[in-house]
Amino acid sequence: MQSSDIHARLNELKKYIFYETLDLAGRVFVIVKYSDNVSLGKRGFLPEEREHGLVLVFNRQMNFGWGDSGITATLVFGGSLQKCFIPEDDMVAIYSPELNIQFIAGDQSVKEGRVEQKIDRNDRVEKIEKPRAEYKDNVVKVDFGRKK
Numbered sequence: 001m002q003s004s005d006i007h008a009r010l011n012e013l014k015k016y017i018f019y020e021t022l023d024l025a026g027r028v029f030v031i032v033k034y035s036d037n038v039s040l041g042k043r044g045f046l047p048e049e050r051e052h053g054l055v056l057v058f059n060r061q062m063n064f065g066w067g068d069s070g071i072t073a074t075l076v077f078g079g080s081l082q083k084c085f086i087p088e089d090d091m092v093a094i095y096s097p098e099l100n101i102q103f104i105a106g107d108q109s110v111k112e113g114r115v116e117q118k119i120d121r122n123d124r125v126e127k128i129e130k131p132r133a134e135y136k137d138n139v140v141k142v143d144f145g146r147k148k
Contacts, residue, residue, distance in 0.1 A: 010105055011088040015066055017103045018058075021096045027059040030071075030086070031093040038090050040075075041082025053092060 021028040032038055034050040045054065056075065058064060064073030070087040095102035 014088055014091055014094060014105060017094050021094060021099065022060060025096045025098040027057055029095050030056045030091050032056060032086050033090050033092045035090040037087045039085040041084055043077045043082050
């Protein structure tokens with residue numbers, strides 16, 4: 001199977017997991033990495049989000065659509081409506097605290113060692129030696145515990 005076929009099937013899987021999670025839990029969380037392809041209206045990415053990504057929450061009542069290459073939605077940021085587009089390639093994770101599930105796909109790092117792998121746009125794997133101390137700031141922590 002060619003890498004373009006694998007890439008297309010991976011994006012189909014993201015879409016399937018997104019809608020199944022939404023159907024089961026009523027809402028779904030998506031972690032979006034910083035990219036020039038992501039449009040957040042006039043808001044854009046904040047400096048911290050450029051480094052760590054942005055968590056977006058979608059629920060059944062929202063008006064959004066998943067087209068051929070990503071999600072188009074009008075999202076609210078600080079009381080302001082913004083027309084947004086989130087390409088499926090820039091969705092790093094899909095998760096649900098209610099179901100205690102997570103699906104992670106995209107640029108990922110191997111945290112148990114000194115080698116970080118990154119996949120470039122041509123699906124080539126590049127290994128980069130990094131000191132372990134640099135990894136601690138790249139970890140996204142998700143608390144799936146229910147708050148009462």
